Amino acid sequence: MTQKEKLVLVGNGMAGVNAVEHLLKLAPGKYEVTIFGSEPHPNYNRILLSYVLAGDSKVDDIVIHPFEWYTTNGITLHTNQTVTDIDITAQTVTSDKGITVSYDKLILATGSNPFMIPLPGADKEGVMAYRTIRDCEIMIDSAKKYKKAIVIGGGLLGLEAARGFLNLGMKVDVVHILDTIMERQLDRPASKMLQEALEDQGMNFLLEKQSAEIIGDKRVTGLKFKDGTVAEADLIVMAVGIRPNVELAKKAGLECNPGIIVNDYLQTSVPNVYAVGECAMHRGVAYGLVAPLYEQGAVLAKHLASVETAPYEGSVVYTKLKVSGVDVFSGGQFVDAEGTKAIRVHDEFSGIYKKVVIKDNKIIGAVLFGDTSDGTRLMQMIREETDISGMEKTAILKDNSGSGAASGVADMSDDTIICGCNGVTKGTICSAIKEQGLTSVEEVKNCTTASRSCGGCKPLVSDLLAYTLGTSYDKNAAKETICSCTEHSRDEVVEAIRSKGLTHVREVMNVLGWKNEEGCSKCRPALNYYLGMVNPESYRDDSTSRFVNERMHANIQKDGTYSVVPRMYGGVTNPAELKRIAEVAERFNVPTVKLTGGQRIDLLGVKKEDLTAMWEELDMPSGYAYGKALRTVKTCVGEEFCRFGTGDSMAVGIAMEKRFERLNTPAKVKMAVSGCPRNCAESGIKDLGVVSVDGGWELYAGGNGGVKVRVGDLLTTVKTEQEIIEYTEAYLQYYRETGKYGERTSEWVHRLGIDHIRDVVQDEAKRKELCARMDTALSVTKDPWRAAIDSKKIRQDLYEVVELT
Numbered sequence: 001m002t003q004k005e006k007l008v009l010v011g012n013g014m015a016g017v018n019a020v021e022h023l024l025k026l027a028p029g030k031y032e033v034t035i036f037g038s039e040p041h042p043n044y045n046r047i048l049l050s051y052v053l054a055g056d057s058k059v060d061d062i063v064i065h066p067f068e069w070y071t072t073n074g075i076t077l078h079t080n081q082t083v084t085d086i087d088i089t090a091q092t093v094t095s096d097k098g099i100t101v102s103y104d105k106l107i108l109a110t111g112s113n114p115f116m117i118p119l120p121g122a123d124k125e126g127v128m129a130y131r132t133i134r135d136c137e138i139m140i141d142s143a144k145k146y147k148k149a150i151v152i153g154g155g156l157l158g159l160e161a162a163r164g165f166l167n168l169g170m171k172v173d174v175v176h177i178l179d180t181i182m183e184r185q186l187d188r189p190a191s192k193m194l195q196e197a198l199e200d201q202g203m204n205f206l207l208e209k210q211s212a213e214i215i216g217d218k219r220v221t222g223l224k225f226k227d228g229t230v231a232e233a234d235l236i237v238m239a240v241g242i243r244p245n246v247e248l249a250k251k252a253g254l255e256c257n258p259g260i261i262v263n264d265y266l267q268t269s270v271p272n273v274y275a276v277g278e279c280a281m282h283r284g285v286a287y288g289l290v291a292p293l294y295e296q297g298a299v300l301a302k303h304l305a306s307v308e309t310a311p312y313e314g315s316v317v318y319t320k321l322k323v324s325g326v327d328v329f330s331g332g333q334f335v336d337a338e339g340t341k342a343i344r345v346h347d348e349f350s351g352i353y354k355k356v357v358i359k360d361n362k363i364i365g366a367v368l369f370g371d372t373s374d375g376t377r378l379m380q381m382i383r384e385e386t387d388i389s390g391m392e393k394t395a396i397l398k399d400n401s402g403s404g405a406a407s408g409v410a411d412m413s414d415d416t417i418i419c420g421c422n423g424v425t426k427g428t429i430c431s432a433i434k435e436q437g438l439t440s441v442e443e444v445k446n447c448t449t450a451s452r453s454c455g456g457c458k459p460l461v462s463d464l465l466a467y468t469l470g471t472s473y474d475k476n477a478a479k480e481t482i483c484s485c486t487e488h489s490r491d492e493v494v495e496a497i498r499s500k501g502l503t504h505v506r507e508v509m510n511v512l513g514w515k516n517e518e519g520c521s522k523c524r525p526a527l528n529y530y531l532g533m534v535n536p537e538s539y540r541d542d543s544t545s546r547f548v549n550e551r552m553h554a555n556i557q558k559d560g561t562y563s564v565v566p567r568m569y570g571g572v573t574n575p576a577e578l579k580r581i582a583e584v585a586e587r588f589n590v591p592t593v594k595l596t597g598g599q600r601i602d603l604l605g606v607k608k609e610d611l612t613a614m615w616e617e618l619d620m621p622s623g624y625a626y627g628k629a630l631r632t633v634k635t636c637v638g639e640e641f642c643r644f645g646t647g648d649s650m651a652v653g654i655a656m657e658k659r660f661e662r663l664n665t666p667a668k669v670k671m672a673v674s675g676c677p678r679n680c681a682e683s684g685i686k687d688l689g690v691v692s693v694d695g696g697w698e699l700y701a702g703g704n705g706g707v708k709v710r711v712g713d714l715l716t717t718v719k720t721e722q723e724i725i726e727y728t729e730a731y732l733q734y735y736r737e738t739g740k741y742g743e744r745t746s747e748w749v750h751r752l753g754i755d756h757i758r759d760v761v762q763d764e765a766k767r768k769e770l771c772a773r774m775d776t777a778l779s780v781t782k783d784p785w786r787a788a789i790d791s792k793k794i795r796q797d798l799y800e801v802v803e804l805t
């Protein structure tokens with residue numbers, strides 16, 4: 001029996017262990033492997049830390065290889081041990097705990113160190129980096145005690161950290177040195193669109209700010225800038241880039257600049273020593289994303305297994321920000337330069353921006369915002385240097401997603417990496433689909449890990465399913481779970497609530513075996529909604545499962561103040577009401593009074609402690625401007641005043657708003673009533689729009705004027721105002737009962753199909769049943785502002801200011 005060669009890996013992170021995993025598959029008996037890792041954990045997916053911080057995953061969920069994997073594969077693992085010395089002559093490594101191991105081949109995969117700006121005060125408590133499970137745990141724990149975080153650095157890491165803090169209930173400022181965020185990945189228009197979208201989520205940006213000093217005694221209390229201004233903070237995270245971790249390599253005499261210099265086979269300047277991952281510098285580039293590190297690892301593994309391999313010649317990188325609610329993609333060379341030309345599409349109505357950069361008839365880079373469905377296809381064209389001279393330029397940006405043939409998966413070779421984050425190839429996915437009988441993206445994820453991280457490859461995985469299974473693959477049937485805490489879909493959860501008589505959020509999570517017993521920011525509000533929808537009379541709303549705005553019944557603003565929007569039925573008011581609003585605004589020093597798009601008045605900049613007193617003095621109901629509920633019923637002046645009007649739009653709008661105010665819905669609902677087809681109230685782009693026509697009223701469903709503009713579909717035509725209410729009741733109740741939490745009617749109508757919804761509401765028996773259930777739901781609602789005014793406990797718990805110690 002030939003003796004095994006000794007392979008030592010320093011760094012138990014993503015790049016090194018991935019290379020070893022490949023190697024074990026290619027040459028199972030060749031090496032005796034020893035791995036050293038400074039962290040106490042087995043190999044885990046660092047990418048997914050952002051989901052742990054955001055509350056969507058737990059630490060256990062992000063482990064790639066548990067401890068048993070090392071044992072099963074005969075690997076000796078030394079966790080919690082840092083290698084401090086390499087003797088390149090004796091070919092040994094020594095750890096800080098005094099263990100010395102000899103090697104025939106040594107791989108350095110020591111990753112990077114977060115760059116910490118050497119500011120005065122940077123050693124105070126509460127100043128940290130964001131790189132490891134430990135960092136993530138500290139951030140989560142801090143959010144239990146502290147309320148205000150600052151993230152320095154508006155790059156990928158900083159923004160994902162800031163989103164995490166918002167989910168943890170902290171206020172957060174993102175401090176950025178330039179006037180555009182993510183400038184390394186986005187051009188100016190995309191960057192500004194992203195900033196706006198993140199501001200809408202509650203992030204506050206301090207741009208063009210140079211940090212000067214961290215202030216506080218033992219613990220940080222704020223950040224001072226060079227311009228003399230100060231921002232308060234209980235916690236500061238620096239996310240201003242990374243530096244290759246080369247201390248060990250330098251000490252051993254390996255050539256570094258600044259990363260460990262490697263050739264196309266990942267060999268360093270010292271024989272038998274290799275470097276892979278973020279610590280390596282290849283052809284002048286040190287990568288900071290996993291896809292290239294896996295490409296390096298694949299070459300290294302083949303080289304070490306003595307399997308013939310093409311050299312590693314560098315990678316074209318792409319990134320996707322992992323913040324829910326925003327779709328951003330950036331790949332290749334997206335900056336305009338000499339010899340480049342660009343195709344740009346900027347649809348301000350839909351909030352979509354696309355830029356494709358072309359040089360010498362080849363696509364070399366792309367930036368996508370709002371709709372990233374072209375991303376994988378464009379990356380494929382960039383990688384393959386597809387000649388586009390024969391193509392219609394406008395066709396380059398056509399949304400071709402959807403069919404296996406269109407996205408080009410059929411033409412890809414088996415070696416093509418489909419999931420960059422997890423290094424999974426087309427061949428692996430197709431074999432798994434065939435051999436394991438997989439039928440959904442979720443199953444492919446569980447079996448191969450493809451799509452487990454940023455999710456950017458999901459459309460391609462779906463296309464591969466379509467390509468492999470043909471017509472038997474039903475994309476829509478693919479099961480979508482509520483979130484990563486559970487394997488259950490929305491329908492299964494609602495069914496279980498009904499059939500098992502579940503009555504509160506925790507009970508649902510216990511009975512249905514939630515993986516994360518606390519739930520997360522995605523599932524808890526959803527469960528709270530479904531429970532209330534199923535049992536409107538008996539369910540006691542769980543306000544701790546609601547987002548801050550819904551808990552407070554006011555929208556929190558950038559500066560921590562709130563906005564107050566009282567209801568103004570149908571957008572109609574009167575002098576007495578206006579006077580009262582003006583007096584209240586003066587008395588409470590409201591800095592800004594603004595007319596909203598929904599025809600009402602927004603009092604902005606109200607202090608938390610003033611909210612209930614202000615509501616009492618206004619003596620108007622809550623306008624629910626913060627809720628997943630009926631927001632407004634916009635009306636035109638209609639037949640009473642307008643010479644074109646054929647219907648009394650104001651009276652109908654007021655009646656509708658009075659009927660449906662306080663109704664909880666899966667997502668916000670906006671309605672409108674126009675007095676004639678001139679449609680001045682924009683009824684065509686509302687969740688439900690009513691238009692007076694000759695001899696009656698038309699009802700339009702599923703319209704949207706927001707991020708993705710959608711014109712509503714004609715639901716029905718009715719004769720009387722009584723019928724408008726009846727059909728609206730049936731429509732909204734059907735939406736309440738079948739909509740997914742967070743799904744707007746525009747998406748719901750698209751998903752179910754208007755024909756189906758029309759069939760349901762036009763069936764008299766079904767309509768009456770829906771109306772009866774709507775009646776029950778509406779009979780138990782109460783105005784939340786009045787409830788707060790009347791309850792000392794609510795006022796104390798939510799609105800009185802408690803000094804933090």
Ligand SMILES: Cc1cc2nc3c(=O)[nH]c(=O)nc-3n(C[C@H](O)[C@H](O)[C@H](O)COP(=O)(O)OP(=O)(O)OC[C@H]3O[C@@H](n4cnc5c(N)ncnc54)[C@H](O)[C@@H]3O)c2cc1C
Pocket residue numbers: 010011012013014015016036037038039046047048049050081082083084109110111112130131132157245248276277278279287288289290291293320322421454
């Ligand atoms: C929060 C977060 C989110 C991210 N999201 C994405 C994403 O969405 N997409 C993407 O492509 N990339 C993402 N990244 C970047 C990605 O995680 C890294 O590119 C990748 O982890 C680098 O792998 P690596 O093995 O080179 O380094 P690491 O994963 O850092 O592994 C290096 C390991 O070596 C250990 N080590 C160092 N020195 C020694 C020593 N002397 N002895 C023993 N052990 C040692 C370290 O403790 C560490 O565990 C993210 C990074 C973070 C922090």
Ligand SMILES: NC(=O)c1ccc[n+]([C@@H]2O[C@H](COP(=O)([O-])OP(=O)(O)OC[C@H]3O[C@@H](n4cnc5c(N)ncnc54)[C@H](O)[C@@H]3O)[C@@H](O)[C@H]2O)c1
Pocket residue numbers: 117152153154155156157158160175176177178181182183184209210211239240241242287288289319320321322454
């Ligand atoms: N979704 C993803 O792909 C993802 C997510 C997180 C992290 N990562 C990777 O992790 C690594 C670290 O991420 P990162 O965001 O820290 O690095 P980065 O280099 O991508 O971004 C750092 C940002 O900080 C800004 N900055 C630098 N100095 C500053 C200062 N003094 N004050 C304010 N802003 C300053 C820079 O302008 C830059 O935009 C990167 O390699 C990144 O690609 C990727």
Ligand code: SF4
Pocket residue numbers: 636637638639642643644645646649674675676677678679680681
């Ligand atoms: S929609 Fe018709 S009725 Fe209403 S204001 Fe416009 S023109 Fe007049």
Ligand code: FES
Pocket residue numbers: 418419420421422450451452453454455456457458
């Ligand atoms: S590319 Fe990120 S999960 Fe597949």
